[in-house]
Amino acid sequence: MLSKKTKYGLKALTYLASVGTKEPVQIAEIAKHENISQKFLESILLTLRRNGFLGSKKGKGGGYYLIKQPEDIQMTSVMRVLEGPIAMVPCVSLNFYEKCDDCPDENKCSVHKLMLQVRDSALEVYRNNTLADLIS
Amino acid sequence: MLSKKTKYGLKALTYLASVGTKEPVQIAEIAKHENISQKFLESILLTLRRNGFLGSKKGKGGGYYLIKQPEDIQMTSVMRVLEGPIAMVPCVSLNFYEKCDDCPDENKCSVHKLMLQVRDSALEVYRNNTLADLIS
C-alpha cells in the first residue's frame, strides 16, 4: 500500500506545480485544497524541502514553492524520498540493497526472480513520468 | 514492502512445485529447507489450502501438495491471496476497489493517474508468470 505520506506529498507537489507560481504557497492553503491534515502535511513538506524538491520562506507571506521545473522532477526520485525503496524486497533494490538472511543463493530464489521483474516494470513507469505529466 | 507471509508462501509453493511429486510434503520439511518458522508457515499453508492452491493430508505420511499444475498457477491469484490488492491504492484496484475519502474527482487526481500505470505494469508481470516460470 502507498502510504498517506507519499499520497499527500504527491498531491502537494502537484498542487504547487499546478498553481505554477513562484510565489510561496502556505501549508494551510495546500492542506485545505487537498483535504490533508495540516500538521501531518507540515512534516511531509519539510522532508520534501530537505531533499531538494521544495524551497520555503518563513514569516508573513511565506510558504513553500517548487525549486525545479515540473518537467525536471522524476517520479523515481519523489517515490524514493517519500515511499522509500521502489523494490518490494531489499534484495532487488538498486538504492537500498540488502541481502536476505534466509536465501543462500539469490539467483535461485523464486521471489527474487519475480520481484526483479516487478521492480523493473515499476521503475519504467516512474521514469516515464515527471511531475508535469501528472497535471492534466 | 512484500510481507514475509507472501515471501514464505511463494517459497513454499516453489518448493512444492520443484519436488514435483504427488506425495504430500510435510510442513517441517518445507520450513527447514526454506528457513521459515514452522508455526508461521503452518498458517500460511492453511490459507493457501483454503484458497484452492494446495491439498493436504493429515496424519502419518501427511503433508501438503499442489492441487494444480505449476503452469496453471498465475502469480496474479497467488499475490492477491497472500499479499492482498495488487494496486498500491484502493481507488485503482480491480478486485478491491474503494473510493478515496479525500479526492473529489478520481480522474483529476495525480496519484490516481500514476498508480493506475503502476498497477497495470505490475499486473502484466504477474500475468506473465506462473509458478512454473519461477523454477529455474
Add this chain to the structure above:
DNA sequence: TCTTTATCCTATTAAAACCATAGACTTTGT
C-alpha cells in the same frame, strides 16, 4: 484399540510502522 504423526484452528502477544496532534521555537515582514 492405542499410539504416533501430522494437519487444523483459535487466541494472544510483541514489535514495528503509520497517522496524527500538541506545543514550543525561530524567522520574517510590517
Add this chain to the structure above:
DNA sequence: ACAAAGTCTATGGTTTTAATAGGATAAAGA
C-alpha cells in the same frame, strides 16, 4: 513590537505484521 508562518521535538493512538502457544482433529499403522 507583533503577527504570521515555517521548524522541530515529542508523544500518543491505531493498525499491521510476525510469530508463538496450546490444544483439537484426523489418519496410519501396530
